[in-house]
Amino acid sequence: MRYLTLALISSLAAFAADPPEQAKRGKELFALKSASGSACSTCHQLDDLGSAVGPDLKTMGRLHPRAVVMGILATRTQYVKEISQETRKSFPAIKSGEDYFDLSKNPPVKVALSPSDIKSAKDNGNWKHPPESRGLKREQLADLIAYIRFATFGDTKGVPVSDIP
Numbered sequence: 001m002r003y004l005t006l007a008l009i010s011s012l013a014a015f016a017a018d019p020p021e022q023a024k025r026g027k028e029l030f031a032l033k034s035a036s037g038s039a040c041s042t043c044h045q046l047d048d049l050g051s052a053v054g055p056d057l058k059t060m061g062r063l064h065p066r067a068v069v070m071g072i073l074a075t076r077t078q079y080v081k082e083i084s085q086e087t088r089k090s091f092p093a094i095k096s097g098e099d100y101f102d103l104s105k106n107p108p109v110k111v112a113l114s115p116s117d118i119k120s121a122k123d124n125g126n127w128k129h130p131p132e133s134r135g136l137k138r139e140q141l142a143d144l145i146a147y148i149r150f151a152t153f154g155d156t157k158g159v160p161v162s163d164i165p
């Protein structure tokens, strides 16, 4: 009986943790590699999926889908810097926690950079958020955001396509 109860509880927990259809499609899209060989998960981490190179998308999970779309389609960057060093031509990089990632590589690679290694850090003017993300259809953007919301606060309501500009 006790084992049966435990089995029941764990299957209920598994049910609760299962994303609804739309978020499930969004999760697949998040991990799907595009022609350039990168997926959202190459640079963003949600729960156990992906690498934390770019910003944590959970900070956007409760914003209106419009704001998240702006982040995905943005052509200007806020965090990426153009780093130059004595020993190396300048390259685009982003600081993630204590680490820097070299965005000139695909996938981006972690680089050891201490402040004394950095000759200058300028605002980025060259690196662009993967342009293929601009080819996403409105339905796909809604699915992706449904997954971001599910991962952020367990949202199961989903995102209507009419919320996507």
Ligand code: HEC
Pocket: 030, 038, 039, 040, 041, 042, 043, 044, 053, 054, 055, 056, 057, 059, 060, 068, 069, 071, 072, 076, 077, 078, 079, 080, 094, 108, 129, 130, 133, 144
């Ligand atoms: C090659 C790495 C890379 C890939 C692939 C990538 N991103 Fe990003 N993303 C970044 C970086 C770096 C930034 C920060 C840009 C900046 O400086 O503002 C960012 C920013 C964002 C933002 C804005 C976050 C904020 O806090 O302002 C969103 C939303 C986002 N990405 C979603 C996505 C989605 C969805 C995909 C897949 C369709 C994707 N990204 C693919 C690297 C990537």
